[in-house]
Amino acid sequence: MNRSRFSLSRLCFWLGIGFLYAPMVVLIVYSFNSSRLVTVWAGWSTKWYGELFRDEQIMNAVGRSLQVAFYSASTAVVLGMLASIVIVRFRRFRGRTLFSGMITAPLVMPDVIIGLSMLLLFVAMAQSIGWPPQRGLLTVWIAHTTFCVAYSTVVISSRLREMDQSLEEAALDLGATPVRAFFLVTLPIIAPSILSAWLLSFTLSLDDVVIASFVTGPGATTLPIEVFSSVKLGVTPKINALATIIIGVVSLVAFGSWYVSRRIDERNRAAARMAAEA
Amino acid sequence: MSEAPKVKRKLDLSRLPGGRRWVIGAPYLWLAVFFLLPFVIVAKISLATSALAIPPYSAMFEWAEETLNIRVTLSNYFWLLGDDLYIKAYWNSIKIAFNSTVFALIIGYPMAYAIAKAPSHLQTTWLLLVLLPSWTSFLIRVYAWMGLLSNNGLINQALMGIGLTSEPIQMLNTNFAVYIGIVYSYLPFMVLPLYANLVKHDDSLLEAASDLGARKWTSFFRITLPLSKNGIIAGSMLVFIPVVGEYVIPELLGGAETVMIGKVLWQEFFNNRDWPVASALAVLMIALLIVPIMLFHRYQNKETGV
């Protein structure tokens, strides 16, 4: 009796997966098209990849974007970790409601609003205190860090909430100061969530076009801005090649970490079985 | 044994407020300065007039001849509310955001349900399949549809190939393309909170329902659906709110008829360089979204305690 509902929702699932992946497959296939016209198939070729790598403007933008993403993600996980401790462990302090509001709001706030408001902040700051001296990678870093803090906090705090608090108490009980207990016990246990928060922040920063367009300055064009301006003019095979590389790298990292965590999981389970039988 | 308690007062770092204050202070300060303060400035600039200056707006406070002049004008708001174009843009944005949220829910709910009911060893893999596209570039996913939907794109070629139409159908640069792009891009954000909610449901509730004589659809509508209310609200808000201010999708896939507020704000700011009007647009957008944002915050709290 359950079977028919099962297959109905499963059918929807695989149709949905088809909907999500079909455009990406087409994109990848056409990146190997030798014709300039994206819509006409003219045989296999990798020449667009060569052109992509020779395009200095794009390559420079890639370098800048990776740099900004690295720093934004790193700052965001540190702040996100502190924010998670505040939210999960400090049950009461003045301004808690405002604090948790500032954590959730960036998750849904439209990009144009964040971009515009941050730009106006930077302009006002430059006017009144002379800092930041000019807009560029520094301001993009600040903007990206700000919205990545929210995502990092959601990821890290959910892990921290699951963690048995008596582990920290045990560390205190055995003579570790609160700071040592954090570094010796809490941090290693929540480390996987910090890594996923970092990866998420990294991809979000690498992906942002709207906020970066507002807050960046001359000479600090990031990759998405570069892609956006070329895409507005129409479909080009070079962008297909770039898209294929991005999709490939993301899939590789995602499935790599999925595979590793699954292996660790399996090994632990096998060991636990052994222990139970011993 | 002496009864007098010898209270030793040792220096105790954990009970000093310093450490705690620092842990709260760092993220608090960052968010206050870089997230909260900007909104105050936006609100302030929305009350200024446009000027040919750097930055291109009039100052609010002016000190001249021993007089403090405070210049505040509501003209930007009157301007926005007086012009059909802006009203239409707001209305259009809300309509498009609402419709695409409903579409995403209709497509996303069965998907989340299927994952939650899948054997537990498959669940992570299936969820990963849904989330993976959202980790690749958003821009590139929208771009993929440009190729598919264009007049000589794959879909039109296929339609003409099987003889359903002789002329290519105009799909790119229409509202249809915008809907496709939005549902496509935001679907994972709908599925994730729904799954997180559905997976927590106790299967014995459904067994109890069927034991009490409920048919499968009855128990779905009477038990599963009401219990997933929080997931539905969280997922819907996660789609609706950012879509109201969406810029990239209407810019790349939409046409002249697709007037959305995010696009209008962008044009006011970058093309017309009218910062005060752009700020007023932003303020009105926030005013419009404040209730959904608070709704999202409340349900996010309930689900995760953030």
Next chain:
Amino acid sequence: MAVTAGARRHPSEASKKSQETLLRIKGITKYFDESLAVDDVNLDIRRGEIFALLGASGSGKSSLLRIIAGFEAPTSGHILLDGEDITAQPPYQRQINMMFQSYALFPHMTVEQNLAFGLKQDKLARDVILDRVQRMLKLVHMEKYARRRPHQLSGGQRQRVALARSLAKQPKLLLLDEPMGALDKKLRTEMQLEVVDILENVGVTCVMVTHDQEEAMTMADRIAIMDEGFIQQVGSPVDIYESPTSRMVAEFIGSVNIFEGTIIDDEEDHMTLRSPDLERDIYIGHGVSSSVDNRQMLFALRPEKTWMTTEKPDGDYNWSSGTVRDIAYLGGHTVYYVKLPNGKVVQCFLANTERRAERPTWDDEVYVHWMNDSGVVLRT
């Protein structure tokens, strides 16, 4: 009356234990917001004893333990360890270690590293740490598992590691929070005896918290019964079971039949009570020197001391007729629920010393009776 608990292998050892106080709890009160968790508790824990705080969940026993460990600050009162007031000390400065209910073994460390954790915090020399870890592993018979991670151990093994870790720093006082809570029933009995052995071996003073009366009676020298944040009675397991001082304690530990009665006679060497539930008066072999204005008393009688026969007992006191209403065969003994003439149902345990013996059955007419010193008189 120095009767010790069942787990003691050498009863004589207990009497050697000093009467010196190690931990003094003075007027500890704890409020969480508005609710009172611990209500003016005063306790002296003696050096070398195993002391159990026994109570239902929400009785305040865990809060009291966390106050001793230093995780919660009391609202008022003092904790003195070896004469030193430690109330203001944070947990990491107290010479007290705790074994947690969930064991709280660090999942990212091996057994060895878990045992060494506390010693490293004290900045002991490497060889001292190694030596101590080896001794601890040996103490709990876990030498073979030194390199394993906690998730690679069974429940009983985890408990041994947790115990060894809390003993590694040679604390003055060991705290056990529901020590057997995470084990299944069969393993529990086994581990109770083993843990007591280890604790005796080390000679550490121990305060444990439990809701399981069997566990408390097996392991502890003395037990404190807690209820609503308040200590109802402190005493050896025998004291608590055989001489409860209140109805709450009598009913909390084991089963009990309680009769309300009025004093008819109260002399130095005997007294009699008249209960509306019983056909005959209750005769007790001692007096209670009651006051004139309160003649109402309670008589508490354990079911295993409530005997049941089919023949009418001799004598004028301490019996009543009844009918068998229910029989619960529990293997070792059988519980008979006997309904007395005015409707009250009492329990009698009959040990099953013979296989398939002739026994009264449902609706049989029987007599319940007991001896002069079988029950306890309690004030209402």
